[in-house]
Every structure is written in structure tokens, then in C-alpha cells.
Amino acid sequence: MSESEKYSQGYTIEAQDGDFLEAMEAAVDYRGDTTIEVKDGKVWDGYLFNYDEGEKALQVYPKDDPSIVAIPVTDVVKVSFTGKDTASGKSWEAWAKKKGEEREKIKAQEVDEDE
Amino acid sequence: MGVPVSQMYTVVSYILGQRLRGNKHYPLVLMLEPLFRCNLSCAGCGKIQYPGHILKRQLSYEECMSAVEECGAPIVSIPGGEPLLHPEMPKIVEGLVERKKYIYLCTNAILLKKKMDEYKPSKYLTFSIHMDGLEEDHDEAVCRDGIYQRAVEAIAIAVKRGYRVTSNTTLFQGANPERTRLFFDEMAKLGVEGMMLSPGYSYSKAPDQESFLPRKETYELFREILFRPKKSWKFNHSPLFLEYLAGTRHFECTPWGNPTYNIFGWQKPCYLLQKGYTKTFKELIETTKWEEYGQKSKNPECANCMVHSGHEATAVDYTFGSLSGFLSTIRGTILGPKITNPKNDNIPALLEAAK
Ligand code: SF4
Numbered sequence: 001m002s003e004s005e006k007y008s009q010g011y012t013i014e015a016q017d018g019d020f021l022e023a024m025e026a027a028v029d030y031r032g033d034t035t036i037e038v039k040d041g042k043v044w045d046g047y048l049f050n051y052d053e054g055e056k057a058l059q060v061y062p063k064d065d066p067s068i069v070a071i072p073v074t075d076v077v078k079v080s081f082t083g084k085d086t087a088s089g090k091s092w093e094a095w096a097k098k099k100g101e102e103r104e105k106i107k108a109q110e111v112d113e114d115e
Numbered sequence: 116m117g118v119p120v121s122q123m124y125t126v127v128s129y130i131l132g133q134r135l136r137g138n139k140h141y142p143l144v145l146m147l148e149p150l151f152r153c154n155l156s157c158a159g160c161g162k163i164q165y166p167g168h169i170l171k172r173q174l175s176y177e178e179c180m181s182a183v184e185e186c187g188a189p190i191v192s193i194p195g196g197e198p199l200l201h202p203e204m205p206k207i208v209e210g211l212v213e214r215k216k217y218i219y220l221c222t223n224a225i226l227l228k229k230k231m232d233e234y235k236p237s238k239y240l241t242f243s244i245h246m247d248g249l250e251e252d253h254d255e256a257v258c259r260d261g262i263y264q265r266a267v268e269a270i271a272i273a274v275k276r277g278y279r280v281t282s283n284t285t286l287f288q289g290a291n292p293e294r295t296r297l298f299f300d301e302m303a304k305l306g307v308e309g310m311m312l313s314p315g316y317s318y319s320k321a322p323d324q325e326s327f328l329p330r331k332e333t334y335e336l337f338r339e340i341l342f343r344p345k346k347s348w349k350f351n352h353s354p355l356f357l358e359y360l361a362g363t364r365h366f367e368c369t370p371w372g373n374p375t376y377n378i379f380g381w382q383k384p385c386y387l388l389q390k391g392y393t394k395t396f397k398e399l400i401e402t403t404k405w406e407e408y409g410q411k412s413k414n415p416e417c418a419n420c421m422v423h424s425g426h427e428a429t430a431v432d433y434t435f436g437s438l439s440g441f442l443s444t445i446r447g448t449i450l451g452p453k454i455t456n457p458k459n460d461n462i463p464a465l466l467e468a469a470k
Contacts, residue, residue, distance in 0.1 A: 029389075031164045047169050049379045050392045053402075059379075059392070063168050087164040 012080040023079065024051065024058070033063065033083030038075040045082070118309065118351060119279075121238060122217050129189045130435045140371040140400050142188040143428045144219075146386045148377035149174040149207065150196040155223050157257045161387075162196065170196075172378050176203045180210050182376040185396045192219040192243070192373075199226040205233040212239045219243040221283060223262065227269035231276065241279040243311065244270055248284065249298045256287065267305065274306045281351045283311045288332065292339035299348045309351030312337075312360065313423035316387050329419045334362030334464060338457040352423075354447025355430040355440070360421065361454045365467040368409035368417060372428020374399060384408045386424040388416055410468060 007026035013019070027034050027048050036044045036058065046062035046069075057070040126143070133141040150173035153163050163170070174182075183191055191211055198204050199222050211218050212235075220234075221243045234240060247256035250263040273280045282302045286295065302310055314333045337360040350357060359366050370385035380392035381399035385408065393399045409417050409425075433440035447453065455461070 028391075031166075033166050047166055053391070054398075061169060061172065061378075063166075066172070083166050086166060087161070 007081060009081055009084055012078060014078050015076055024073070027079050027081065028058075030081055030085060031087040032081060032085045034060075035080045035082045036060065036071060036076060037078040038071060039077055040075075044069060044071060047083075048079075119238060125189050125215075125217065126431070127435070130431065134435060140405070142186050142374050142396075143372045143431060144190040144192050144424075145183060145186045145188040146373050146375040146424060147174075147179060147182060147191050147193050148195055148375060149179060149193065149198060149201050149204070151377070152200050153195060153197045153223075154200060154225055155197070155257050155259060155262070162194075169378070173201055173203075174376075174378060176206050176210060179207045180214075182396070183211060183214060183216060186374060186376070188216075188374075190217045190219070192221060194221040197223060197226070199230050208234055208240060212237050215239065217241070219281070221245065223257065224266035224269040225262065228265075228272055231269070231273060231278070234278075236277040236279075238279070241281055241308070242273055243281045243283045244307075246282040246284055246298070246302065247286075248290065249294055249301065252290075252294060252298070256285075267301075270305050270307065280307050281309045281311055282307050285313050285315050286336065286340075287315045290336060292336060295340045296345075300345065303345070303347040303349070307349075309349045311351045311423065312357075314360070314421050316420050316422045330421065331462065331465065333360070333419075333421050334462050335457065337361040338454055341452065341454045342457055344451060344454075353427060353430040353434060353444060354452040355433060355444055356423070356427045357452040358443075358447065358454070359426060359430060359464065361452070362462040362464040363453050363455060365464040366426050366429040366433065367411050368420065368425040369429045369432060370408055370425055371400060371403070371405065372432070373424040387420070387422065 003026065007023065007030060009032060011023075013023040013027075017023070028051055030048070033046055034048045036048065038044070044060055044062055046060045046065070048058055048060045050059040051057075051073070052059055052070065055070060055072075056074070057072050058076065060069050060071060062069055130141075130143070148162075150170075151163055151165055152170045152173070153160075156163060193204075193207075195201075198220055201207070204220075208218060208220065216239060218240050220240065223245045224242075227242065227244075244266055245257075246263070246266055247253045253263040253266070254260045270280055270282075284298075299310060314337075337357075341357055341361050355364065355366075358364050368385070373386055374396065375382040375386045376396075380394055381396055382392055383390040383399060383403045384405065388408070393402060406412060408414055410420075434444040435441065455463070
């Protein structure tokens with residue numbers, strides 16, 4: 001299984017798991033929202049975009065909050081990839097293929113009309 | 116070259132000042148990304164793939180001004196997202212003009228005709244219009260029909276009203292040199308002040324992984340495009356950067372030359388890669404492991420990267436850092452960049468980089 005298949009929507013990792021640090025890196029890279037549970041039972045739902053090395057904290061934009069929240073990494077209990085990965089989806093090739101087909105269709109119609 | 120003398124003077128005196136102070140990691144162009152929201156969804160773009168609540172966020176006027184002051188670069192490029200969607204953009208531009216910054220406001224021009232009057236023509240303000248080729252090529256690159264025509268109309272109006280206007284072109288794999296040359300003719304006819312060029316970069320987040328140009332193909336493509344340039348073409352680049360694109364010479368990346376600031380903070384290490392964020396510009400400069408980036412570092416993410424935002428600052432620094440750089444720039448400015456005949460198999464930059 002590739003990294004991007006492994007760390008996709010629905011994936012959950014707990015702090016005591018062996019590959020927790022690797023999963024944290026993937027979570028920072030993930031272009032969807034994550035849900036982070038911390039020790040005091042609080043749950044943060046939002047976009048995790050950075051690991052602040054100096055403060056040893058995850059930086060998150062909570063869904064309904066204008067400001068950045070810093071969560072000490074030692075407080076994290078569980079992280080889930082809950083939001084849709086916005087980076088996967090429509091490709092340029094699909095668009096180019098669609099355009100090519102449209103052009104072919106127009107050309108074929110022009111030939112038909114000429115005949 | 117299409118850049119006005121006052122801008123050249125500002126940049127030259129800034130660079131000489133930095134060099135006199137012995138500052139190696141100085142910024143030349145601040146890439147100020149005030150928002151990621153866009154009214155297009157181009158397949159090659161890795162900038163807009165974020166959850167909805169992130170796309171709704173934007174930097175405030177105050178945040179933009181403090182980033183500009185903190186960084187100190189004489190040029191501010193405002194990409195995005197689509198900057199014209201930012202409700203405070205006219206005020207941000209005004210603030211930058213007051214601070215005597217040369218601004219490149221990058222736009223797909225969909226809203227330009229409608230919003231143009233919100234901006235005063237100024238020697239400090241340039242509308243940098245995203246144009247990826249002739250009509251068919253551009254509309255295909257931006258994944259929507261009719262956008263080229265709208266951009267052409269907006270450019271014509273802006274030029275007529277006295278705004279500074281440049282085109283800004285990213286060339287992807289499969290770009291046709293002949294059609295690109297015809298596209299340059301069209302831009303010259305429209306009267307743009309200069310044209311900006313960059314090869315595309317394979318963002319790890321971009322949905323289209325295949326259509327970016329590996330290095331050798333990039334050199335070949337740009338040699339074909341730039342060999343025997345027409346007199347009417349004006350580029351908004353150092354002639355040495357054009358020589359770099361065409362493989363006449365090699366430059367390493369200087370990612371600190373174009374630092375990026377957005378809603379996440381100061382982006383490490385460059386406009387393209389996202390290896391973390393810092394709260395201050397000073398922290399960005401002091402904590403980024405610069406040696407881990409650029410072709411020399413053997414970082415696979417940098418192996419084929421030749422983008423403008425990583426390498427033009429190197430070309431400019433070379434101009435003022437050595438006599439040969441200075442003389443080459445003068446020669447290139449007067450006689451045009453040295454571009455080897457595409458039929459010649461030798462690509463000097465490949466040999467130089469391998470040393
Ligand atoms: S070569 Fe420079 S601009 Fe390109 S990805 Fe690497 S650091 Fe960024």
C-alpha cells in the first residue's frame with residue numbers, strides 16, 4: 001500500500017502506535033481536515049498545517065475559529081484523517097482528454113456537413 | 116528589457132546595500148499570498164486544494180503590511196488564489212505603493228475589467244496576467260473556455276488606461292515552441308511591458324503529476340522558443356535567467372530570494388515546497404536548512420525544478436556578485452541573451468551542473 005493510500009480519509013492513529021511520528025508528518029501534509037483528540041478529552045476538528053519544532057506543537061486552524069491553535073504534541077491522544085483529501089481528484093489529463101474528444105466530435109460533424 | 120529605470124535603480128541599490136552589509140540570504144521578491152481562493156481551478160495548480168474553511172480565510176491588510184515591512188524586499192509579488200477576490204486588495208495595493216514597493220499583482224484577469232477602476236495607475240503597480248499560451252492552449256491550461264479572450268480584452272483596456280501590464284506564462288510538457296513564439300507576437304501586439312516565463316513545477320500536491328518538464332526537456336524547449344528572438348519581444352527577466360532556461364548556463368536555487376508568506380506563516384523553504392512554517396521572517400531565514408534544497412543538494416524534490424521563483428534571484432545576485440556576471444548582463448541586455456542553436460546537441464548547463 002502506498003503512503004497516499006495508507007494516509008487517506010478514514011485513517012486513524014493513536015499516540016502509542018509505532019508509526020505515530022510518520023503519521024503526524026503525513027497528517028501535516030494531508031490536504032483535508034483532521035480530528036485531534038487531546039489528553040483532557042478536548043477534540044479539535046480542523047486543518048493541521050504545521051508542526052512547530054521550537055514549541056513542539058501542532059498548529060491547526062479549527063473549522064469554526066479564525067485563529068490558529070497550538071496543540072502540544074505530548075498532549076495528543078489520537079489523530080483521525082476525517083476530511084476529504086482535496087488534492088486528489090480532477091486531473092489535467094482528464095480535462096485534456098475531454099477537450100480532445102470534444103474537438104474530434106466537432107471535426108467529425110464538420111466532415112459530415114461537408115459531405 | 117521592459118522594466119522601468121526607477122525600478123532597476125531601486126533593485127540595484129537594494130542589492131548593493133545587502134552585499135555591502137555581507138548579507139548572503141537577502142530577499143528580492145516577497146511572494147505575498149493573501150488567499151488561496153480562486154475563481155478558476157487549473158489542473159497544474161497545487162495552490163487551491165484546501166478544505167472550504169481554509170479557502171475562505173485571508174490575510175488582513177495589517178498582516179500584509181507587517182509581512183512586507185518585516186521582509187524588506189523591494190518587490191512584492193501577489194499571487195494566490197486570485198488576489199482580485201480579496202475585498203481589501205485595493206487598500207493593500209495602496210499600502211504597498213505608499214511604502215514604495217514595486218508590486219506584481221498576479222491575476223487571471225477574469226475580474227480585471229470590472230475591478231480595474233479600484234486601482235490607480237502607478238509606476239509601482241503592475242498587473243501580471245496569467246497567460247499560458249494562445250487561446251486554445253491557455254483555455255486548456257486553465258480548464259475553462261473563453262478565459263483567453265477575457266484576459267486579452269482586459270489587457271488591452273489596462274494598457275490603454277496607462278497601467279503597467281505584463282504577461283505571466285508557465286510552460287508545461289508538450290508546449291509547442293512555434294505556438295509559443297506566435298503567442299509572444301500576440302502579447303507584443305497587445306503592448307504588454309514585458310513577458311514573464313517559467314517552466315512548470317511538479318508539486319507533490321498537484322493533481323497532474325505527468326505534465327511537468329524534466330530538466331533536459333526544459334532546456335530544449337526554451338532553446339527552441341528563445342533562439343533568434345524577435346525584436347518586438349520584451350521579457351521581464353534578467354537576460355541571464357533566460358540563458359539559464361535555455362541551458363546556456365547553470366544556476367543553483369536561492370529560495371530565500373523569493374520568500375513566501377500566507378495564512379499559515381512564512382513558508383519553508385520556498386514558494387513551492389511546504390516544509391513547515393515560521394512565525395517570523397527572521398526565524399525563516401535562520402532556521403531553514405538551506406543546504407537541503409536546490410539541485411546541488413540532490414533533494415529529489417529540487418532535481419528538475421527550474422522555476423522563476425527559485426532561480427531568477429540567483430541570476431540577479433550573480434550580476435552584482437562578480438565582474439563576469441555584470442559584463443554578461445550588460446552584453447545580454449544590449450545584444451540579447453545568448454541562446455545556442457537548438458540543433459546543437461551540447462547543453463552547457465548540463466555539463467556545468469554535473470561538475
Ligand atoms: S529548487 Fe528551489 S524553488 Fe525549486 S523546489 Fe527546490 S527549493 Fe523550491
